[in-house]
Amino acid sequence: MNELSKINKTDLKILSILQKNARITNQQLAEEVHLSASACLSRVKRLESEGILKRYITEIDLEKLAPHVEAFAEVTLENHAPEDFEKFDAAISKVAEVTDSYKISGAYDYLLKFVCTDVRRYNRASDELIKSGIGIGKMNTLIILERTKDFSGYPLASLIEL
DSSP states (O other): SSSOOOHHHHHHHHHHHHHHOOOOOOOHHHHHHTTTHHHHHHHHHHHHTTTOOOOOOOOHHHHOOOOOEEEEEEEEESSSSSSHHHHHHHTTOOOOOOOEEEEEEOSSSSSEEEESSSSHHHHHHHHHHTTSOOEEEEHHHHHEEOOOOOOOOOOHHHHHOO
């Protein structure tokens, strides 16, 4: 979708509510945005079909589930031809421990987020990537000591002027 969709205040309210609680029932959502259940569902379906609502996911509290370490890795590729980026992207998409990948500007080409059982496993995973022949020239690691703010949704009201 290349052009920006037409979003009104009701759509914005629906999106704001859903990004905080994707399990809300359509009836509850309709009541919160002051629509009938059918009108609300139609809007949600439209937002889904336009690709604005991409998916519904569950956030897991890993601290309560399993010991782990999270790390950011700043990656610079050896070469910068389009096919080098495509090769890197394809390879990274297959690495389960890489939960997020961003192509960035600045001194590095990518910022990756790893979630591993421990530092030793992170070290093995990053070594495997470097040795895999996907064109990594340099990799700098930042171990996450503590998350001080959780993602709580996009600031939709300040991003979208209505």
